[in-house]
Amino acid sequence: DVVMTQSPLSLPVTLGQPASISCRSSQSLVGSDGNTYLNWFQQRPGQSPRRLIYKVSNRDSGVPDRFSGSGSGTDFTLKISRVEAEDVGIYYCMQGSHWPPWTFGQGTKVEIK
């Protein structure tokens, strides 16, 4: 199974400041078709998850452009250029390149300082 490891697990940030979350996989996420199936999800308190980024760096419709994804192979990053109050929540990476099982990271809790 591919193990997804996020860091940090807790991220206090100041409003308007940038934030960065790392996600590392136990093996390369380049799939047999050459695509890298690494997604990022946001879960606000009391809500269902919402996908922000698919295939490493593609923003979903309606996702603010302050969110960006990057990386390759085994190392991936979600960046928030300027944190807003509505960004509070837990962020998860998830891989779909080597399945089953599909696997999530442990989650990173973003809170405002």
Place this chain on the structure above:
Amino acid sequence: EVQLVESGGGLVQPGGSLRLSCAASGFTFSHYWMHWVRQAPGKGLVWVSHINSDGSDTTYADSVKGRFTISRDNAKNMLYLQMNSLRAEDTAVYYCTDPFADVDFWGQGTLVTVSS
């Protein structure tokens, strides 16, 4: 509007059974793989099971293999999860979704509580 509505959760005793349903609308359900993902109280997201678009292929997490069965009815735009031999550790909110679809869709989840 893309919508997924889960139902069927509730309180069940250890060893009991439940059948979860997920009603899909606003997209061509039969074109998509579908997954169940669960979240225990205060914990992270965990993948449970997947089914391909025509229902001919299914996979399961080791923790539920042999106890849970995923199925779908494309004529009714419905996804199901039959859960047998339930354990306390199956207590969670269960979501239906396709995390790698071309559009993002998640239901509101349905809570399953396994307790005596």
